[in-house]
Amino acid sequence: MPMYEYKCLDCGKTFLVARSVKDHESGPPFCPSCQSSHVEHLLSAFMAKTSRKS
Secondary structure, three states, rough: OOOEEEOOOOOOOEEEEEEOEEEEHHHOOOOOOOOOOOEEEEEEOOOOOOOOOO
Protein backbone atom coordinates (compact mmCIF):
# COMPACT_ATOMS: atom_id res chain seq x y z
CA MET A 1 0.00 0.00 0.00
CA PRO A 2 1.45 3.39 -0.95
CA MET A 3 2.52 5.89 1.70
CA TYR A 4 1.49 9.50 1.13
CA GLU A 5 3.00 12.51 2.87
CA TYR A 6 0.78 15.44 3.82
CA LYS A 7 1.21 18.80 5.54
CA CYS A 8 -1.57 20.29 7.63
CA LEU A 9 -2.18 23.89 6.61
CA ASP A 10 -3.78 24.69 9.98
CA CYS A 11 -1.20 23.39 12.50
CA GLY A 12 1.81 23.01 10.15
CA LYS A 13 2.62 19.37 11.02
CA THR A 14 3.64 16.85 8.36
CA PHE A 15 2.47 13.25 8.52
CA LEU A 16 2.50 10.00 6.55
CA VAL A 17 -0.59 7.97 5.73
CA ALA A 18 -0.79 4.51 4.16
CA ARG A 19 -3.76 4.69 1.77
CA SER A 20 -4.94 2.75 -1.23
CA VAL A 21 -5.02 4.64 -4.52
CA LYS A 22 -8.83 4.60 -4.38
CA ASP A 23 -8.82 6.20 -0.89
CA HIS A 24 -6.20 8.75 -2.00
CA GLU A 25 -8.38 9.83 -4.91
CA SER A 26 -11.53 10.09 -2.75
CA GLY A 27 -10.28 13.09 -0.79
CA PRO A 28 -7.76 14.28 1.77
CA PRO A 29 -7.24 12.57 5.14
CA PHE A 30 -7.62 14.27 8.50
CA CYS A 31 -4.57 15.62 10.34
CA PRO A 32 -3.76 13.27 13.25
CA SER A 33 -2.74 16.26 15.43
CA CYS A 34 -5.63 18.71 15.03
CA GLN A 35 -8.20 16.65 13.02
CA SER A 36 -8.33 19.30 10.27
CA SER A 37 -9.03 18.24 6.68
CA HIS A 38 -7.21 21.34 5.39
CA VAL A 39 -4.11 19.38 4.29
CA GLU A 40 -1.77 19.54 1.31
CA HIS A 41 -0.33 16.49 -0.45
CA LEU A 42 3.47 16.76 -0.58
CA LEU A 43 5.66 15.33 -3.29
CA SER A 44 8.12 12.92 -1.77
CA ALA A 45 10.68 10.41 -2.93
CA PHE A 46 9.58 6.91 -3.81
CA MET A 47 11.26 3.60 -4.50
CA ALA A 48 10.24 0.96 -7.00
CA LYS A 49 11.35 -2.61 -6.44
CA THR A 50 11.72 -4.71 -9.56
CA SER A 51 12.90 -8.23 -10.15
CA ARG A 52 16.43 -8.60 -11.44
CA LYS A 53 16.66 -10.14 -14.89
CA SER A 54 19.49 -12.60 -15.52
